[in-house]
Amino acid sequence: MNKSPENHLKMKNPTFFLAFLLIALMSSCLQKEKSTAGDEPIVQLDTLVIQHTLTAKNTHNKFSNAIAPVLSVKSGAVIEAFTKEASDGQFNMNSTLGALDSLDFGPIHPLTGPVFVEGAQPGDVLKVTLQKIELGDWGWNAILPGFGFLADTLDVKYLKLYKLGKDCEKVMFTDDIAIKLNPFPGVMGVAPDTSELLNTIPPRANGGNMDDPNMTEGTIMYFPVFVEGGLFSIGDGHAVQGLGEVCGTAIECPLRIVCQVEVLKNKSISEPQYETEAYYATTGFGPTIDEAAKKATLYMVDYLKEEQGLSTEEAYALCSLQGDLQIAQVVDLPNMLVTMHMPKSVLK
Structure with a gap:
């Protein structure tokens, strides 16, 4: 017969054992319910x-x-x-x-x-x-x-x-x-x-x-x-x-x-930006694809300089090597929207 402390506790004082188990479960739940500080749990x-x-x-x-x-x-x-x-x-x-x-x-x-x-x-x-x-x-x-x-x-x-x-x-x-x-x-x-x-x-x-x-x-x-x-x-x-x-x-x-x-x-x-787990993105709007694309690229250069510590030359070159320009929409006149995606795999 197994005479471990747990089995001994069950035999001698089952009520105490149930109380001990309940406390352990409550402690586990409290750990899961931790939220951000302040009066607004997220x-x-x-x-x-x-x-x-x-x-x-x-x-x-x-x-x-x-x-x-x-x-x-x-x-x-x-x-x-x-x-x-x-x-x-x-x-x-x-x-x-x-x-x-x-x-x-x-x-x-x-x-x-x-x-x-x-x-x-x-x-x-x-x-x-x-x-x-x-x-x-x-x-x-x-x-x-x-x-x-x-x-x-x-x-x-x-x-x-x-x-x-x-x-x-x-x-x-x-x-x-x-x-x-x-x-x-x-x-x-x-x-x-x-x-x-x-x-x-x-x-x-x-x-x-x-x-x-x-x-x-x-x-x-x-x-x-x-x-x-x-x-x-x-x-x-x-x-x-x-x-x-x-x-x-x-x-x-x-x-x-x-x-x-x-x-x-x-x-x-200056204009909206966004990110996912895979990339950071800048947006640029303008009456032509060229103008919108230039703005999206310039905003990415700014982001790489300010947030990643690159020089202007490095940021511009990285946009050419890894930045992906995408046309988001071309129908909402008078402005079109172009974005540039920079993969997070190359960022700090």
Whole structure:
């Protein structure tokens, strides 16, 4: 018979043994529940603690410092935001091709927000970590008359509806072509320093309609802050989109987005930047691909000098050797968006 201390404890005092086991289990759980310091726990049992929820009723469709925030949060807060599809209800699963003729661009891009982040001041950077992105239950893709990269070449109309859902991983484009989904918000940004109500179609220094499919779940976004509180908004959900978005639309859909917003005081940028586990990226917008590409490259040179300690010559050369220029979108006139990706394998 095994006469180890544990078996001896079971035989002589089973109540004491159960109490000892319970204390050990509680201690293990407490170790797992450690979170960041302060009054806003961010991680608990490997699950995000959502502190604020914005419904799809909390929307606007312009960028301006005159739009009042619908929510005020502390730096580090985790927000759950529900977004509408880009047409703001003008399409549905029963829509036909005729719906394209009556589409009104006025309501386009309903954005959830704005969110006022306490402590954010002009010159700061707002860090937005896209922690979780879930698909809504349906989506649409269209070729609109007079809109798209080939609008002056191809005079066509097209509308296809898709049944989606949070567990949907692919859709059938045709009977023979399956497309893997990659949900992301097409529009993200802070308020510009103007009271003018700017439309959301083009990307700008504040972010806006960047339409970059790399800005997906797990990506960390960086936005320059232009007004107190930042006034962050998000929307224009896409189920999948290729770089360029050449026909003018992705699979447009509602999304559920969980993100964390943080104010950075020790970082300064002119236009949005982002990073993943694999690379750091700069963005540049402009009325031509050349202008946008030059800005994205110059911003990467600046990043490599300031954050990696390289000389101007070294940074410029590394951009040529390892930097990847990508066209994010070419249809959101008057501006196009180009990004440069620098693999983290070559960075400090």
